[in-house]
Amino acid sequence: MDHPAARNDSAVSLATLIAAVAGGDDAAFRRIYDLRASRLFGIALRITRQGPLASDAVQEAFLQLWRNANRFDEQRGDPDVWLASLVRYRALSMMRRSGREVSDEGLPEAVDDEPDQLARMEASSEAAALRACLDKLPPDRRTLLTLAFLDGLSHGELAARLHVPIGSVKSWIRRSLQSLRVCLEGEA
Amino acid sequence: MSGARPETPEELHMLAGEYVLGVLGSAEMGAVDERAPVDPQLAHAIAGWERRFAPMLTAVAAVAPPDGLWARIEHAKAQAVDGRQRATAPPRLTVVPSTAAPPPAEPAWQRPAATRRIWPWKAATGASLALAAGLAAFMLMPSLAHRTEAPMPGGRDVAFVALLAQPESPAAPHQDASAQMASDTGLARLVEPQPASSTESAPEAARMTGFLVAVWPDGTVVLTALSPVPLPGGKTLELWIQPPGATAPKSVGKLAAAGQQTTLPAMPVDGTSLSISLEPLGGSPTGAPTGRVVYAGTLRQVRR
Numbered sequence: 192m193d194h195p196a197a198r199n200d201s202a203v204s205l206a207t208l209i210a211a212v213a214g215g216d217d218a219a220f221r222r223i224y225d226l227r228a229s230r231l232f233g234i235a236l237r238i239t240r241q242g243p244l245a246s247d248a249v250q251e252a253f254l255q256l257w258r259n260a261n262r263f264d265e266q267r268g269d270p271d272v273w274l275a276s277l278v279r280y281r282a283l284s285m286m287r288r289s290g291r292e293v294s295d296e297g298l299p300e301a302v303d304d305e306p307d308q309l310a311r312m313e314a315s316s317e318a319a320a321l322r323a324c325l326d327k328l329p330p331d332r333r334t335l336l337t338l339a340f341l342d343g344l345s346h347g348e349l350a351a352r353l354h355v356p357i358g359s360v361k362s363w364i365r366r367s368l369q370s371l372r373v374c375l376e377g378e379a
Numbered sequence: 380m381s382g383a384r385p386e387t388p389e390e391l392h393m394l395a396g397e398y399v400l401g402v403l404g405s406a407e408m409g410a411v412d413e414r415a416p417v418d419p420q421l422a423h424a425i426a427g428w429e430r431r432f433a434p435m436l437t438a439v440a441a442v443a444p445p446d447g448l449w450a451r452i453e454h455a456k457a458q459a460v461d462g463r464q465r466a467t468a469p470p471r472l473t474v475v476p477s478t479a480a481p482p483p484a485e486p487a488w489q490r491p492a493a494t495r496r497i498w499p500w501k502a503a504t505g506a507s508l509a510l511a512a513g514l515a516a517f518m519l520m521p522s523l524a525h526r527t528e529a530p531m532p533g534g535r536d537v538a539f540v541a542l543l544a545q546p547e548s549p550a551a552p553h554q555d556a557s558a559q560m561a562s563d564t565g566l567a568r569l570v571e572p573q574p575a576s577s578t579e580s581a582p583e584a585a586r587m588t589g590f591l592v593a594v595w596p597d598g599t600v601v602l603t604a605l606s607p608v609p610l611p612g613g614k615t616l617e618l619w620i621q622p623p624g625a626t627a628p629k630s631v632g633k634l635a636a637a638g639q640q641t642t643l644p645a646m647p648v649d650g651t652s653l654s655i656s657l658e659p660l661g662g663s664p665t666g667a668p669t670g671r672v673v674y675a676g677t678l679r680q681v682r683r
């Protein structure tokens with residue numbers, strides 16, 4: 192459940208496990224699955240909203256992990272960021288290919304009506320910094336970002352969802368990205 | 380190059396941010412996937428946004444995956460590890476979106492660098508190179524047919540083949556071998572090519588190194604080292620692709636010395652060039668080959 196510390200405790204060993212996977216260690220591969228499959232499946236399910244598609248995304252992400260584990264250290268610092276990226280892009284790619292971007296079918300429920308979607312964010316310093324910067328955005332812009340990043344909605348889906356022109360969505364997102372970058376880089 | 384590049388660093392960051400957020404459509408995502416591996420600044424900007432947004436993911440509830448997912452992963456992995464394992468096709472527990480027949484390509488900048496040997500191949504002599512290559516392709520085919528879970532749009536047969544040989548060695552026989560493989564429907568029924576060179580002593584001429592390449596209709600490519608590839612310390616191999624008429628090669632990714640399976644960024648055409656260069660361990664820092672091209676060859680379409 193909400194044990195933010197647990198993730199950090201295993202962060203070091205996760206990187207070690209990935210290094211072992213790069214050397215062909217099956218047991219390490221299994222261990223990563225045991226440690227992270229639920230988290231990654233949750234991320235994929237949030238985007239795809241369909242268990243079978245989420246399973247496919249997680250499977251493909253783990254195969255990518257197996258094939259590309261030796262590439263991890265070179266480009267990514269945080270193993271959890273890397274693993275999450277693998278599964279997110281697979282899930283996003285599936286949704287784009289399935290054509291959800293041109294249809295309202297299968298759109299997520301109105302999760303944006305929740306007062307604070309990010310209340311469950313971990314208590315790390317990175318999370319606190321992001322949270323502080325997100326809080327500086329107007330609430331509707333913050334919602335745009337969470338609907339995009341967590342739920343995987345495209346520009347077109349966001350426009351349909353919020354009943355605004357796609358051009359407005361694009362410029363809101365760009366402005367939000369600019370503010371976030373200035374805010375986060377400034378605090379770093 | 381293709382498309383208009385964003386003019387300012389700010390625009391680059393915006394594009395990367397949109398990509399990481401996931402708001403881009405399929406074509407725009409694909410364009411970033413294509414560009415990132417040859418544009419270190421874009422790749423760096425993407426990594427930055429992934430890091431910035433990552434804490435949000437901790438707000439997503441973990442959900443236990445269905446029983447059986449691990450078995451599926453293990454099965455798929457076993458087939459990727461060793462093409463010789465002729466296990467039965469994995470049980471298809473789920474469906475893919477109907478419009479998504481080919482397995483989605485990996486983001487190209489995440490691609491490369493598998494170290495697993497697809498096919499442990501021992502030395503092939505020059506005289507039997509074509510035969511060996513044909514045999515390898517023939518033997519790889521059934522295992523690859525099992526590999527993918529989604530049906531391949533163009534069938535299960537190899538679409539393109541190539542032999543990547545040392546550029547300084549006589550090129551003609553290798554070209555011939557590629558063309559002959561492509562035109563031979565049986566692939567295994569290949570005849571031997573002409574002798575490489577009458578001026579070299581027979582054993583030297585016969586000692587071949589290089590890679591056999593087979594490309595499937597879904598863009599899957601399998602590269603198999605024909606004999607152990609000597610790698611200088613601190614170096615890695617990187618694979619490059621260059622369609623006919625293109626001005627510069629694009630990186631496909633780093634390549635394991637024994638060969639590996641990966642995915643091409645786009646389907647090649649007959650005559651697309653492949654080359655393998657020696658690069659620093661992290662891959663080419665510039666997006667273009669920086670080291671010596673050790674193997675090169677041309678993809679030929681298989682005609683049936």
